[in-house]
Structures are given as C-alpha cells and as structure tokens.
Amino acid sequence: MQSTSTPHSPPPEVPYTALLGQVIKAGRVAQHIEQAAMAAHLGLSQSAYSRLESGDTNMSVWQLRACALKLGTTVSAVTRHVEGLEQQLAAQNIKIVPEKKANPAAALIGLAILAAFLR
Secondary structure, three states: OOOOOOOOOOOEEEEEHHHHHHHHHHHHHHHHOOOOHHHHOOOOOOHHHHHHHHHHOOOOOHHHHHHHHHOOHHHHHHHHHHHHHHHHHHHHEEEOOOOOOOOOOHHHHHHHHHHHHHH
C-alpha cells in the first residue's frame, strides 16, 4: 500500500519588524501622508523608507520617534497598538518572530492575516 503525503503548510508567522512597519503604514495611510513625504521627514529615500514599512530593514528608535511625531502620536501609543495586534495574532496561532526567515510562505500567510486586522 502506497502512502500519500499531504502538503504541509508552514505555521504562519509575522516578523516583529513587519508588524511595527505595518502599524506605521496604517497610520500614514489613515492620515493621507504619502510614503515619499514620510521618507523625506526621516531623511531617507522612498525605497529605504519602504523597506522600513515592509519590515525588511530594522527601524531605529529615533526613526520610530520621528514617525510617531509625524503621525501626531507617541512612541508608546504606537507600541501599544503593536502589542494589541500581537495579542490578536497570537489568538489566531500566528507566531511573532524577530526577523524575516528563510520561509517566505509562513511570512506571507502571517502578513495576509495581519493586513486583515489593519483594515
């Protein structure tokens, strides 16, 4: 008898850097601030800023502060939002990881679920 294997889906995960970046992005979009304007505020190119929002690059504490100020909020308010999303994602069995891993499928699944929470 031949056994058939079912494809195994990786458990969904979201890199913390992407979670933070998506919270900043949601605030930016809600306030109708163009990505290029936020990048200029930080002294970055638009592509460098895009990497911060996507979680491909770590955001420094200073950059986080500058983003919060531009959004008219505080660093603590941004991190509270991130922590709330972390709890919601954990309730959906989505793991928060320090950085993007070699398994893009797991990150894509997690980021898709995160996007649903931010809508």
